[in-house]
Amino acid sequence: MTTPPPAQIGMPLSEVETPALLLELDAFERNLQRMAEAVAGSGLRLRPHAKTHKCAVIAMRQLAHGAVGVCCQKVGEAEAMVLGGVPDVYVSNEIVGERKVARLAALARQARVSTCVDDPAQVAALSAAAQAYGVELPVYVEIDVGANRCGTAPGAPGAALAREVAAAPGLHFAGLQAYHGSAQHLRTQAERAEAVQSAVAKVRETTEALQQAGLPCETVTGAGTGTFVHERDSGVYHELQVGSYIFMDADYGQNLDADGKPVRTFEHSLFVYATVMSRPTPQKVIVDAGLKALAVDAGLPWVPDVPGATFERCSDEHGRIALADGAAGPAIGDKLRLIPGHCDPTVNLHDWYVGIRKGRVEALWPIVARGAGL
Amino acid sequence: MTTPPPAQIGMPLSEVETPALLLELDAFERNLQRMAEAVAGSGLRLRPHAKTHKCAVIAMRQLAHGAVGVCCQKVGEAEAMVLGGVPDVYVSNEIVGERKVARLAALARQARVSTCVDDPAQVAALSAAAQAYGVELPVYVEIDVGANRCGTAPGAPGAALAREVAAAPGLHFAGLQAYHGSAQHLRTQAERAEAVQSAVAKVRETTEALQQAGLPCETVTGAGTGTFVHERDSGVYHELQVGSYIFMDADYGQNLDADGKPVRTFEHSLFVYATVMSRPTPQKVIVDAGLKALAVDAGLPWVPDVPGATFERCSDEHGRIALADGAAGPAIGDKLRLIPGHCDPTVNLHDWYVGIRKGRVEALWPIVARGAGL
Numbered sequence: 001m002t003t004p005p006p007a008q009i010g011m012p013l014s015e016v017e018t019p020a021l022l023l024e025l026d027a028f029e030r031n032l033q034r035m036a037e038a039v040a041g042s043g044l045r046l047r048p049h050a051k052t053h054k055c056a057v058i059a060m061r062q063l064a065h066g067a068v069g070v071c072c073q074k075v076g077e078a079e080a081m082v083l084g085g086v087p088d089v090y091v092s093n094e095i096v097g098e099r100k101v102a103r104l105a106a107l108a109r110q111a112r113v114s115t116c117v118d119d120p121a122q123v124a125a126l127s128a129a130a131q132a133y134g135v136e137l138p139v140y141v142e143i144d145v146g147a148n149r150c151g152t153a154p155g156a157p158g159a160a161l162a163r164e165v166a167a168a169p170g171l172h173f174a175g176l177q178a179y180h181g182s183a184q185h186l187r188t189q190a191e192r193a194e195a196v197q198s199a200v201a202k203v204r205e206t207t208e209a210l211q212q213a214g215l216p217c218e219t220v221t222g223a224g225t226g227t228f229v230h231e232r233d234s235g236v237y238h239e240l241q242v243g244s245y246i247f248m249d250a251d252y253g254q255n256l257d258a259d260g261k262p263v264r265t266f267e268h269s270l271f272v273y274a275t276v277m278s279r280p281t282p283q284k285v286i287v288d289a290g291l292k293a294l295a296v297d298a299g300l301p302w303v304p305d306v307p308g309a310t311f312e313r314c315s316d317e318h319g320r321i322a323l324a325d326g327a328a329g330p331a332i333g334d335k336l337r338l339i340p341g342h343c344d345p346t347v348n349l350h351d352w353y354v355g356i357r358k359g360r361v362e363a364l365w366p367i368v369a370r371g372a373g374l
Numbered sequence: 375m376t377t378p379p380p381a382q383i384g385m386p387l388s389e390v391e392t393p394a395l396l397l398e399l400d401a402f403e404r405n406l407q408r409m410a411e412a413v414a415g416s417g418l419r420l421r422p423h424a425k426t427h428k429c430a431v432i433a434m435r436q437l438a439h440g441a442v443g444v445c446c447q448k449v450g451e452a453e454a455m456v457l458g459g460v461p462d463v464y465v466s467n468e469i470v471g472e473r474k475v476a477r478l479a480a481l482a483r484q485a486r487v488s489t490c491v492d493d494p495a496q497v498a499a500l501s502a503a504a505q506a507y508g509v510e511l512p513v514y515v516e517i518d519v520g521a522n523r524c525g526t527a528p529g530a531p532g533a534a535l536a537r538e539v540a541a542a543p544g545l546h547f548a549g550l551q552a553y554h555g556s557a558q559h560l561r562t563q564a565e566r567a568e569a570v571q572s573a574v575a576k577v578r579e580t581t582e583a584l585q586q587a588g589l590p591c592e593t594v595t596g597a598g599t600g601t602f603v604h605e606r607d608s609g610v611y612h613e614l615q616v617g618s619y620i621f622m623d624a625d626y627g628q629n630l631d632a633d634g635k636p637v638r639t640f641e642h643s644l645f646v647y648a649t650v651m652s653r654p655t656p657q658k659v660i661v662d663a664g665l666k667a668l669a670v671d672a673g674l675p676w677v678p679d680v681p682g683a684t685f686e687r688c689s690d691e692h693g694r695i696a697l698a699d700g701a702a703g704p705a706i707g708d709k710l711r712l713i714p715g716h717c718d719p720t721v722n723l724h725d726w727y728v729g730i731r732k733g734r735v736e737a738l739w740p741i742v743a744r745g746a747g748l
Contacts, residue, residue: 003450003745003746003747003748004748006748017471017473017748018471018747018748019747019748051690051691073690073691074691076377093651093691094651094652094660095651096649096650096651096662096706097391097392097649097707099391100391118652118654119652119653119706121705121707122706144654148694149652149654149660149687149689149692150651150652150654150660150692151652152654153654181689275470275471276470277467277468277469277470277524278468278492278493278523278524278525279493280492280518280523280524280525280526286468286523286524288470288747289747291669291671291716291718291719292718292719292722292745292747293747295665296671297665297670297688313523315523315555316425316447316718316719317425317447317448317467317747318523318524320522320523331495332470332495332496333470333471333495342665344665344666344690345665345666345690348666348723349722349723349745350745351745370745371377371666371723371724371725371744372377373392373393373662373663373666373667373691374377374378374391374392374393
């Protein structure tokens with residue numbers, strides 16, 4: 001049930017089978033370097049999100065560039081990262097279910113494993129498992145800072161739950177999970193700055209309530225690729241959970257800087273490689289990558305290599321690309337690169353990264369946590 | 375890199391780990407039976423599309439219910455079906471690339487393998503591979519009957535390409551591929567009937583051109599779950615490629631019959647099972663199934679088991695469900711079923727079907743062609 005890699009090391013790019021997930025290694029490494037530089041000297045810790053790449057090889061490269069560990073969303077992802085050598089994994093998500101909580105506690109015997117809660121029911125389950133496995137789990141309290149998803153209300157409710165964590169045997173209150181997901185994709189810098197300002201106010205409200213309760217807040221953790229400069233400069237965050245910066249995608253490619261120009265701090269390094277399988281009309285190009293190779297929830301992919309080309313429809317196994325009038329399009333059998341609309345769920349459709357440098361396959365990295373939803 | 379199954383046979387449903395892909399076996403078997411009845415006596419052959427389920431176990435059940443073989447879209451799917459015991463596989467798609475075409479011809483030594491073309495370049499590549507492997511490949515000519523994707527224009531262009539197929543060593547001209555994909559999801563029966571009428575006219579135009587060219591058209595193949603009654607009754611189709619009827623999904627659930635009521639010939643048998651992981655407010659339910667467990671390209675899932683519940687937002691690993699005012703919602707740890715918006719790409723996110731009957735796990739079927747994009 002594991003698919004074979006679509007390439008062999010040493011092949012020219014043009015021989016890679018499609019659809020394939022390409023990682024342009026030079027751009028990827030520049031992204032690693034730029035994030036390290038952006039955080040250096042700030043006093044903050046970098047804890048990139050492994051939900052983006054699901055690959056232990058990439059996690060270890062992030063650690064080599066200064067990360068203190070990684071975040072995950074699922075216990076299965078955390079298991080894959082620890083097996084792959086990551087010594088410190090934070091499951092930045094509420095883990096519910098007896099077997100999952102047991103797996104989390106068991107994993108904490110192999111590595112530093114932390115997680116978060118937003119309800120007393122989760123606290124009780126984690127405490128029981130931590131005691132059963134003889135571990136102490138660092139536990140964060142998630143507060144809703146604007147994502148409108150999980151999290152307690154800021155202020156007193158967050159502090160009340162923190163008290164329960166601190167009092168629970170086997171658990172250590174580690175701080176606040178304060179991630180503003182929807183802020184990442186606000187298009188203007190002013191909107192993103194304002195959203196993070198509002199998140200920061202909610203964090204402050206909660207840290208003050210914690211102080212009144214006599215509970216120190218060691219760490220405030222959050223931020224994503226779209227907003228991390230604001231969290232970094234906020235004075236309240238300690239740890240950054242950026243994920244997409246290593247790859248970028250067409251959605252992030254639409255974020256604008258203070259001058260209204262696309263933010264280009266990080267480069268597109270992730271591509272879906274596709275073959276032209278049909279040329280039914282001069283203006284129509286059909287490629288062999290559809291919904292099973294590309295996530296379209298955040299929009300259709302871009303076609304960077306073909307001038308005048310627009311990806312206009314995605315069905316299960318096909319992509320339809322329209323060419324501008326007069327554009328000379330590719331021929332049947334030609335291959336082209338697509339920039340996915342949304343990198344995380346696109347990665348989850350593939351089993352291998354095909355690492356490319358200077359037009360040649362240099363690496364094949366297994367996406368070990370692909371499908372690790374449990 | 376293969377994920378373990380989320381259940382064990384014999385477990386009660388409530389113990390199945392989430393997210394999991396559930397198959398309600400009674401409903402699934404009724405769907406198999408109803409399609410067999412709908413085709414019986416019509417003189418048409420049933421060749422269900424395995425791109426929907428990617429599972430050899432299900433393919434063999436379809437054969438046991440009268441199917442003559444299956445369709446696939448990818449060579450990797452066809453390989454998985456033949457390995458799983460299917461003796462007759464039609465790859466209803468243009469296969470481009472030297473290695474893929476070689477694999478297709480090699481597979482034709484193990485089973486009856488056919489495919490389709492819409493360009494002379496594909497004919498030449500298939501002919502070379504068929505000769506190299508010493509096989510005769512049945513090849514269909516795809517005509518565009520309204521899907522606006524692959525396919526030659528109907529009439530003379532289709533007949534001209536058919537002549538090239540018939541003349542190519544190692545290939546046998548088998549007939550016409552005439553699938554109207556976008557017609558499947560037109561909401562009213564009148565719209566669907568009209569779309570198929572238009573497709574039928576294009577098929578007729580092409581079979582007449584074939585007749586003038588002295589080329590017999592043995593088989594016209596096409597149709598999907600939304601329209602198959604119209605192709606069945608058209609007088610020009612010979613083979614039906616229905617896929618989704620075994621599962622149904624929220625998108626198909628919106629198709630209307632002649633009386634304007636939802637078509638209920640087939641039942642929803644496929645569900646994503648999810649756990650409530652957070653209850654941040656009385657009206658908000660967060661479940662542990664997001665974009666990596668559910669395809670949302672055709673709309674968000676339905677929540678059939680919770681009155682007044684609407685699935686309103688899907689992020690990578692979370693689903694947000696809103697409850698109507700006053701609705702008593704589920705608690706943290708409770709599990710619920712979701713009807714996916716689109717079954718095919720949802721299946722492709724999972725490695726196992728958890729077969730359920732009367733609330734107990736009865737079967738675990740591997741999705742052997744999950745991710746088989748090559």
